[in-house]
Amino acid sequence: MSTIAAGVATTGHEKHVSDYIGAKVGMWLFLFTELLLFGGLFLVYSVYRAMYHTDFHTAAKELNVTLGAVNTIILLTSSLTMACSISATQRGNRKLSILLLVMTALFGIAFLVNKYFEWGAKFQHGIYPGSDQLGMRENGEILFYGLYYMMTGLHGLHVIVGVLLFSVVLLFLVKKKIHQENFVLIENSGLYWHLVDIIWIFLFPLFYLIT
Amino acid sequence: MGMTDTVPAGAHPEISFYEEKGRYGGIFSWIFSTNHKRIGILYFVTMMTFFAVAAVLGVLIRLELIAPGKTIMEAQTYNAIYTLHGVLMIFLFVIPGLPAVFGNFFLPIQIGAKDVSFPAINLLSWWLFLAGGILAVVSLFTKGGPIDTGWTFYAPYSIRTETNVSLAVFGVFLIGLSSILTGLNFLTTIHRLRAPGMTWFRMPLFVWSLYATGWIQVLATPIIGITLLLIIFERFLGIGFFDPTKGGDPLLLQHMFWIYSHPAVYIMILPGMGAISEIIPVFSRRTIFGYKAIAMSSLGIAILGYFVWGHHMFTSGMSVTARVVFSFLTFFVAIPTAIKVFNWISTLYKGSIDLASPMLYALSFIFLFSIGGLTGLVLGALAADVHLQDTYFVVGHFHYVMFGGTGFAFFGALHHWFPKMFGKMFDERAAKLAWGTLFVGFMVLYFPMFALGWHGMPRRYYDYLPQFQSDHVISTVGSWILILGLALMAINLLAALWKGKKAEANPWGGTTLEWQIPSPPPPENFEEIPRVDRGPYEFARETV
Numbered sequence: 133m134s135t136i137a138a139g140v141a142t143t144g145h146e147k148h149v150s151d152y153i154g155a156k157v158g159m160w161l162f163l164f165t166e167l168l169l170f171g172g173l174f175l176v177y178s179v180y181r182a183m184y185h186t187d188f189h190t191a192a193k194e195l196n197v198t199l200g201a202v203n204t205i206i207l208l209t210s211s212l213t214m215a216c217s218i219s220a221t222q223r224g225n226r227k228l229s230i231l232l233l234v235m236t237a238l239f240g241i242a243f244l245v246n247k248y249f250e251w252g253a254k255f256q257h258g259i260y261p262g263s264d265q266l267g268m269r270e271n272g273e274i275l276f277y278g279l280y281y282m283m284t285g286l287h288g289l290h291v292i293v294g295v296l297l298f299s300v301v302l303l304f305l306v307k308k309k310i311h312q313e314n315f316v317l318i319e320n321s322g323l324y325w326h327l328v329d330i331i332w333i334f335l336f337p338l339f340y341l342i343t
Numbered sequence: 344m345g346m347t348d349t350v351p352a353g354a355h356p357e358i359s360f361y362e363e364k365g366r367y368g369g370i371f372s373w374i375f376s377t378n379h380k381r382i383g384i385l386y387f388v389t390m391m392t393f394f395a396v397a398a399v400l401g402v403l404i405r406l407e408l409i410a411p412g413k414t415i416m417e418a419q420t421y422n423a424i425y426t427l428h429g430v431l432m433i434f435l436f437v438i439p440g441l442p443a444v445f446g447n448f449f450l451p452i453q454i455g456a457k458d459v460s461f462p463a464i465n466l467l468s469w470w471l472f473l474a475g476g477i478l479a480v481v482s483l484f485t486k487g488g489p490i491d492t493g494w495t496f497y498a499p500y501s502i503r504t505e506t507n508v509s510l511a512v513f514g515v516f517l518i519g520l521s522s523i524l525t526g527l528n529f530l531t532t533i534h535r536l537r538a539p540g541m542t543w544f545r546m547p548l549f550v551w552s553l554y555a556t557g558w559i560q561v562l563a564t565p566i567i568g569i570t571l572l573l574i575i576f577e578r579f580l581g582i583g584f585f586d587p588t589k590g591g592d593p594l595l596l597q598h599m600f601w602i603y604s605h606p607a608v609y610i611m612i613l614p615g616m617g618a619i620s621e622i623i624p625v626f627s628r629r630t631i632f633g634y635k636a637i638a639m640s641s642l643g644i645a646i647l648g649y650f651v652w653g654h655h656m657f658t659s660g661m662s663v664t665a666r667v668v669f670s671f672l673t674f675f676v677a678i679p680t681a682i683k684v685f686n687w688i689s690t691l692y693k694g695s696i697d698l699a700s701p702m703l704y705a706l707s708f709i710f711l712f713s714i715g716g717l718t719g720l721v722l723g724a725l726a727a728d729v730h731l732q733d734t735y736f737v738v739g740h741f742h743y744v745m746f747g748g749t750g751f752a753f754f755g756a757l758h759h760w761f762p763k764m765f766g767k768m769f770d771e772r773a774a775k776l777a778w779g780t781l782f783v784g785f786m787v788l789y790f791p792m793f794a795l796g797w798h799g800m801p802r803r804y805y806d807y808l809p810q811f812q813s814d815h816v817i818s819t820v821g822s823w824i825l826i827l828g829l830a831l832m833a834i835n836l837l838a839a840l841w842k843g844k845k846a847e848a849n850p851w852g853g854t855t856l857e858w859q860i861p862s863p864p865p866p867e868n869f870e871e872i873p874r875v876d877r878g879p880y881e882f883a884r885e886t887v
């Protein structure tokens with residue numbers, strides 16, 4: 133995240149000339165690294181899906197498609213409000229921008245609350261890594277849930293980071309450090325948020341829908 | 344930013360970045376500095392500390408192996424020591440070495456910029472590097488004892504061993520993050536901050552090599568990051584990704600490890616090759632032969648490097664098809680590498696060669712790296728590898744590449760740029776003596792390993808059959824000569840800091856931008872951003 137913050141603050145030592153394109157280049161490179169970080173897990177997923185397709189099939193049936201779908205809608209909508217918030221800043225409508233940003237953050241929190249109930253229900257049934265109940269199941273199901281917790285967990289961590297990031301951006305908006313002429317920080321936060329969204333777009337079908 | 348703001352550029356053009364007054368004083372003027380030159384020196388000091396520790400561990404390994412059976416330590420201690428030697432050397436010296444020290448210091452200067460694109464992130468990556476290194480060292484003294492898996496952390500042993508794997512692995516994770524941020528910073532800097540007229544094909548070749556390295560850092564390192572996290576989660580939660588009893592596949596860890604770690608060997612060597620491409624034209628007084636071929640071969644190595652990781656796993660149980668394909672692809676890497684070697688040799692042809700100490704390091708780099716590279720082809724050949732896998736032949740091969748290659752390039756770059764970085768000249772005769780000792784020690788230490796491996800001595804073994812002893816004794820004696828050479832070099836350079844002659848702006852007659860500014864450089868490098876109207880190595884225009 134510091135990528136973005138520093139991207140705005142510093143280009144060489146010329147304090148007032150910020151390198152807009154440079155900050156964007158840095159952000160995109162950072163997004164590549166994020167994609168590859170998740171890419172490693174997608175690789176593990178595809179290997180074990182190929183090895184244990186029937187187990188994955190059985191395990192996936194137990195996930196709550198409704199909760200997953202609701203979360204998908206929440207995240208997609210939050211991407212919309214984020215994009216609108218950026219446009220509002222670019223057009224100089226600070227109040228609208230703040231409102232939309234707060235909405236985006238609330239959607240992020242709603243996603244996490246939803247996820248908490250989803251994970252909690254699974255824990256209640258004794259389905260979590262290392263539990264005795266999960267240990268008695270088929271190998272493929274153990275791996276499925278291992279991947280489920282690992283991938284949605286890492287994704288959830290990114291949502292938390294996103295919400296924290298929005299509070300920083302909010303502060304900058306209120307203090308008028310982000311405005312019509314200098315909006316690269318909010319734009320880069322938007323890019324990050326869309327990445328979080330896109331990764332979920334892949335996680336949802338891979339875990340909930342392919343049964 | 345803080346420090347340079349108080350000294351406006353041009354106000355005191357005569358001061359160097361060492362004398363710059365910033366927001367903080369004393370040590371804080373270093374560890375909180377965002378000036379790329381100070382960060383380069385920070386890396387240098389930290390790295391040399393870790394290098395010294397790892398080198399001493401290496402000498403201890405050799406001492407243990409001077410005779411069969413127990414010599415100076417227990418088997419478990421031996422396992423821990425070779426693991427730590429590998430982890431420190433690979434992750435804290437060889438991988439970050441040239442980019443973090445010389446890349447940070449010289450990349451902005453060579454392209455005519457005042458700093459990197461994101462100076463604050465640059466400082467952050469040093470802090471991550473330091474934190475990772477400290478965690479790796481702390482893991483030695485905490486519950487469970489020092490990690491004993493070897494630097495490759497193969498499962499299932501890394502999941503099952505009682506030693507403190509998690510902490511050390513998390514240290515490596517932080518170092519990986521630091522490496523990603525450095526790569527990201529360099530790529531953006533090269534794209535955005537080149538001086539007017541500094542076109543892509545006017546960039547010094549060191550910059551080209553950092554560009555190729557930056558892409559590998561950004562696109563390969565996240566894979567090791569997630570792999571290391573998986574190891575930690577496996578240890579704490581027992582998910583079973585790499586545990587056959589739960590349906591996992593230990594081989595998958597090897598794949599994921601090498602998907603990063605093979606490209607990473609090019610992170611290790613490419614900047615070294617870049618530094619050699621700087622030294623050779625300067626000390627042959629000739630423009631580099633095949634500039635574009637060298638620049639493009641860096642990218643070629645970076646791209647091909649992604650497709651050959653399987654050659655580390657020929658005996659791990661992959662399918663025959665996979666092995667044949669990986670073996671076939673491996674040979675392609677030799678092509679861009681050979682392009683570089685031939686171009687360096689052609690640069691020397693009819694040059695006015697000055698055998699100063701940086702040049703001696705550069706020439707020995709070519710010699711040692713060629714031995715390392717050619718023995719690499721022996722290992723890349725499937726049939727030969729089945730015999731040689733996990734023997735001392737491999738140990739010899741990668742020490743020729745990593746130390747004879749990257750290590751000698753690092754020390755060559757250090758001698759080449761020492762006057763610029765520290766503003767002092769070292770004693771040239773002592774430098775040559777140190778180089779000679781180092782070179783002889785290197786050959787005596789590592790060459791017998793090829794014979795040992797060929798005769799079947801396995802790597803990482805604590806004990807061995809009596810028939811291997813003579814080669815082991817030679818190798819151990821070599822380690823003493825080598826450490827003597829390193830000590831001579833360190834003493835010579837430290838002495839230069841104390842009482843060396845003041846260095847001129849351009850002691851070697853170089854043509855790249857760093858030689859156009861004072862030694863050591865002023866805080867913001869250039870009073871005004873230079874305009875570039877020619878290639879980097881045009882000696883004809885200089886009055887030499």
